Each structure stands twice: as structure tokens, then as C-alpha cells.
Amino acid sequence: xxxxxxxxxxxxxxxxxRSSSFQRPRSEMNIASGIPKFFPLTMIQQxxxxxVRDDTMFIKVMVNFGNIPDRVLPYAISLNPGLPIxxxxxxxxxxxxxxxxxxPQQPHETDSYEYEFGCEDNSTR
Numbered sequence: 001x002x003x004x005x006x007x008x009x010x011x012x013x014x015x016x017x018r019s020s021s022f023q024r025p026r027s028e029m030n031i032a033s034g035i036p037k038f039f040p041l042t043m044i045q046q047x048x049x050x051x052v053r054d055d056t057m058f059i060k061v062m063v064n065f066g067n068i069p070d071r072v073l074p075y076a077i078s079l080n081p082g083l084p085i086x087x088x089x090x091x092x093x094x095x096x097x098x099x100x101x102x103x104p105q106q107p108h109e110t111d112s113y114e115y116e117f118g119c120e121d122n123s124t125r
Contacts, residue, residue: 002053009051015033062077
């Protein structure tokens, strides 16, 4: 949402690594997987919708290899993408710590208090 209300659309899924969708292709392409009804096309095509301004739509994708708890994902996605990756990682770690202090961990989330992030800046390597 490109308005001050910032009603962002956030969705996520956890892949089944046993699914052929997430394996090396054995043919021309893999079977599609993900979120088939993420956002209705009719809403994007409406005049004056809050998601498209000046023929521009912003889409942020976050690949979470570090098992960031689901309840932290909205915070992580809201971070300024211009911040250096190590700063983003530190902010996410702090948010996780704050949430864990306030709310006991849910059984479906990882029992570990250490999180690894898969979004490294490899430009210097």
C-alpha cells in the first residue's frame, strides 16, 4: 500500500521440501507451488487503488532460511530495504528477543533461540 495507511498484503508459505516443486527439475519446468490467490487481479486493475501509483507497484519478497517465527515476519518485511543486511538482521533479532520476553514460544515454532539469516550480502566475496 503506497498510502500513509500502509495496509500491506502479507502472506507466506512453508515449502514441502519433499515436493517435486522444490527439487531439481527433471523436465522443462517444475510444478508450480506457492500462494495461488495472493491478491485479486481485479483489485490491482482498479483506478486509484493504493497498491499501484504512477504505473509502479512495489513487491517485497523475503526468503526465510532461518526459521524466523511467523509473528516476526510482518516486522521483518516492514524494515527499510535500504538498510544494510547486518542492520536488518540485528533489528530482527532484537524483535524476536522482545517477543519471546512478552509471549512464550508457540509449540509449532523452533525451540532454538538462535536464528540464522539466509540473506547475506555476498557482493564482497
